[in-house]
Amino acid sequence: MVWNEKAECMSRDDLNELQLKKLQDVVKKAYENVPYYNKKFQNMGIFPEDIQSLEDIQKLPFTTKDDLRQVYPFGMFAVPKKDIIEVHTSSGTTGKPVVSGYTREDLDLWAEVMARGLTMMGVDDEDIIQNTHGYGLFTGGFGVHYGAQKIGSTVIPISTGQTRRQIEIMTDFGTTVMIFTPSYGLYLSEVAEEEGFDPENSQLKAIGFGAEMWTNEMRKEIEKRFGAPAFNIYGLTEIMGPGVAIECKEQNGLHVFEDHFYPEIIDTNTSQNLDAGNAGELVLTNLSRIGMPIIRFITKDITSLRYEKCDCGRSLVKMDRITGRSDDMLKVKGVAVFPSQIEKALLKIDGIEPHYQIIVTRPHNLDEMEVKVETSESLFSDEIKEMVAIRKKIANFIENEIGIRVNITLVEPKSLPRSEGKAVRVIDKRNMY
Amino acid sequence: MEIRLGDKKMKIKQLSIFLENKKGRLWTALNTLADGGINIRALSIADTSDFGILRLIVPEPEKAKKLLEENNFIVKMKEVVAVELSDQPGGLASVLKMLNDSDINLEYLYAFVHEKKDKAILLLSTDDLDVLIEVLNDGGATLVPPEEVYDL
Numbered sequence: 001m002v003w004n005e006k007a008e009c010m011s012r013d014d015l016n017e018l019q020l021k022k023l024q025d026v027v028k029k030a031y032e033n034v035p036y037y038n039k040k041f042q043n044m045g046i047f048p049e050d051i052q053s054l055e056d057i058q059k060l061p062f063t064t065k066d067d068l069r070q071v072y073p074f075g076m077f078a079v080p081k082k083d084i085i086e087v088h089t090s091s092g093t094t095g096k097p098v099v100s101g102y103t104r105e106d107l108d109l110w111a112e113v114m115a116r117g118l119t120m121m122g123v124d125d126e127d128i129i130q131n132t133h134g135y136g137l138f139t140g141g142f143g144v145h146y147g148a149q150k151i152g153s154t155v156i157p158i159s160t161g162q163t164r165r166q167i168e169i170m171t172d173f174g175t176t177v178m179i180f181t182p183s184y185g186l187y188l189s190e191v192a193e194e195e196g197f198d199p200e201n202s203q204l205k206a207i208g209f210g211a212e213m214w215t216n217e218m219r220k221e222i223e224k225r226f227g228a229p230a231f232n233i234y235g236l237t238e239i240m241g242p243g244v245a246i247e248c249k250e251q252n253g254l255h256v257f258e259d260h261f262y263p264e265i266i267d268t269n270t271s272q273n274l275d276a277g278n279a280g281e282l283v284l285t286n287l288s289r290i291g292m293p294i295i296r297f298i299t300k301d302i303t304s305l306r307y308e309k310c311d312c313g314r315s316l317v318k319m320d321r322i323t324g325r326s327d328d329m330l331k332v333k334g335v336a337v338f339p340s341q342i343e344k345a346l347l348k349i350d351g352i353e354p355h356y357q358i359i360v361t362r363p364h365n366l367d368e369m370e371v372k373v374e375t376s377e378s379l380f381s382d383e384i385k386e387m388v389a390i391r392k393k394i395a396n397f398i399e400n401e402i403g404i405r406v407n408i409t410l411v412e413p414k415s416l417p418r419s420e421g422k423a424v425r426v427i428d429k430r431n432m433y
Numbered sequence: 434m435e436i437r438l439g440d441k442k443m444k445i446k447q448l449s450i451f452l453e454n455k456k457g458r459l460w461t462a463l464n465t466l467a468d469g470g471i472n473i474r475a476l477s478i479a480d481t482s483d484f485g486i487l488r489l490i491v492p493e494p495e496k497a498k499k500l501l502e503e504n505n506f507i508v509k510m511k512e513v514v515a516v517e518l519s520d521q522p523g524g525l526a527s528v529l530k531m532l533n534d535s536d537i538n539l540e541y542l543y544a545f546v547h548e549k550k551d552k553a554i555l556l557l558s559t560d561d562l563d564v565l566i567e568v569l570n571d572g573g574a575t576l577v578p579p580e581e582v583y584d585l
Contacts, residue, residue: 375451375484375507376507377507377509380449380451380507380509381509382449382486382488382509382511382540382558383486383540383541384479384481384486387481387484387486388481409483409484410451410453410483410484411453411484412451412452412453412458412505412506412507413505413507414505415453415505
């Protein structure tokens with residue numbers, strides 16, 4: 001079933017015409033109402049009337065996460081604050097978070113795209129959706145919630161955690177759709193098995209994945225353990241939240257809702273646009289958002305676009321699952337972590353050399369992060385209890401910075417690898433790519 | 434509290450070395466000393482799951498420290514006190530009783546055998562060595578001077 005056949009199965013020509021009209025409109029609104037864009041466009045000598053074709057989007061400047069942070073908190077709003085009826089933020093792990101503001105129309109749009117996505121996954125008003133994404137500033141919980149309400153299914157807004165209760169409710173309420181991050185899903189499945197869950201007799205018919213990178217092996221494993229197909233949900237707070245692109249029953253790529261989000265792929269080094277089929281950084285432009293239209297946002301997610309007719313009947317472009325990042329961001333337990341944050345935390349502690357190494361593993365299907373820190377003369381104590389206290393102190397400082405607990409290993413000085421250029425700071429053993 | 438001048442001389446220099454819990458690290462540390470012609474008088478290791486502290490008594494602590502540091506080891510020099518134990522049941526207990534009675538909290542201790550005298554030597558570490566020395570003297574324990582410990 002297709003939620004919005006007119007939009008999702010539109011011919012490419014009609015779609016391009018619609019996109020151009022919307023692009024011209026959004027550029028004009030950004031120019032007129034957002035001081036940040038007004039100044040930036042003027043500095044570059046670009047004006048709304050310069051957008052005469054879709055290719056003209058390449059004349060517009062990129063927007064980065066840093067740009068958004070600089071206008072914290074409400075500098076990107078294109079409408080008076082009273083018209084904004086909800087805000088969310090990115091996890092804010094690298095300094096100030098990015099604030100995303102929504103008007104009533106924007107929330108309707110969010111519900112619309114999530115409704116399309118859930119329908120793609122085969123979900124309808126008969127279904128019971130157990131939403132394990134967190135409800136709060138994080139966009140995951142609410143995004144799924146709005147879409148589920150739009151299609152009329154029953155939502156269990158359980159959020160993350162209370163794993164045994166999740167299983168109990170899943171069984172007692174007859175949950176038919178689970179929404180989780182892949183790593184939480186794997187963990188849930190282990191607990192489910194302990195509790196006697198039988199995938200053969202499960203009522204589950206679909207699983208929605210979000211917020212993390214994953215591999216096909218992981219997907220197969222989760223599908224086997226829950227006895228239901230799993231579909232990828234893509235989104236980001238800066239642009240809106242989950243629902244920018246979602247996977248259909250074909251399970252070979254995510255349909256981008258191009259009538260609302262305009263996708264481009266650029267070369268990581270040259271920032272030049274790449275032709276369809278080539279992998280590069282995904283750049284997104286809000287075509288319909290009213291409260292906070294973002295133009296050419298560099299997602300730093302690596303993917304490629306395929307313009308082909310899908311067997312599901314939709315004509316929307318398909319993007320491959322995210323296969324990496326153009327920066328050094330890591331997702332650990334669903335939380336965005338940058339190595340620079342670890343460095344920042346270490347520099348706050350006297351006597352610590354900023355030589356460190358991050359090792360991410362996934363024992364028992366849950367992410368674990370180890371930080372190796374070089375011991376120095378001033379850090380070293382002759383007493384075990386003091387060394388253990390130092391280790392704890394380092395873990396506390398890092399937790400303050402990134403929000404998750406890590407294991408600290410003290411190593412000998414000069415024992416961590418130093419390379420000519422960029423040091424090898426991160427070893428990700430999770431085989432995500 | 435009166436501090437007897439002579440007691441200062443009863444402190445023994447000990448080297449503490451940080452060891453990562455990794456294959457071959459203890460060997461590398463000890464081999465570094467062997468190559469430098471430094472003999473080890475006494476040794477103790479404290480360990481946790483991922484690191485250990487190697488404590489050593491050597492005849493030339495300054496030289497050994499320099500040598501280890503040149504080989505990227507982190508070394509702390511610290512003073513400890515050596516007590517001679519009579520080789521009979523209750524020898525160690527009598528020393529510990531003195532400390533207990535005076536509320537002295539030991540950080541750690543280790544023992545080795547004085548081959549020439551056929552006696553056990555106990556090395557003690559605490560945060561206030563002067564008080565420790567005084568308590569041991571008052572209790573009638575036999576302190577072993579550094580020259581003798583280094584030259585065992």
